[in-house]
Amino acid sequence: GAGVSQSPRYKVTKRGQDVALRCDPISGHVSLYWYRQALGQGPEFLTYFNYEAQQDKSGLPNDRFSAERPEGSISTLTIQRTEQRDSAMYRCASSSAVETQYFGPGTRLLVL
């Protein structure tokens, strides 16, 4: 595709449910990143992949959060047993060999 796409764009879920957020990066981009952005703040790093390998997951807040990119393209960020504090905008970005990261539109998650 022309840019990074994310789905769903909006997700409302009840506390305790699991959610899966999808990111489809720009075709051919090696690196894929997940960020979380709270209202009024800048994006905060969660994890990133080069190809299918997860290079850094130091930003994942706890073990309820996990991510995968099994074929080195599409990635899924999964949050298990969601809590209200997980409500935020979840952003995905991808990059090629150069440093510029291109962001998708984000998934706004609301946990009730």
Added chain:
Amino acid sequence: SQQGEEDPQALSIQEGENATMNCSYKTSINNLQWYRQNSGRGLVHLILIRSNEREKHSGRLRVTLDTSKKSSSLLITASRAADTASYFCATDARNQAGTALIFGKGTTLSVSS
């Protein structure tokens, strides 16, 4: 944690005026990038400046980088109402490509006509 700190937090100007936003960071970097975020929309990459560069231009944008002071500035000249947005600086925290960006909290720019 966030490395970059933008200053000011909010800026209101009239169309045609110039807008200057500053960013400070804490650790050594390979490059520094500026992004724009319109209300309710995605992050758009504006410009990247490498650690060995001091100034860079792109259209109405001018970015400077002072690695000795660990600071950068973004100047938007002849501002337009469409420039209204939040602006973030972002740095790569490690000495290799393909690493995470560390964002500041952003400067909210409002341009009125």
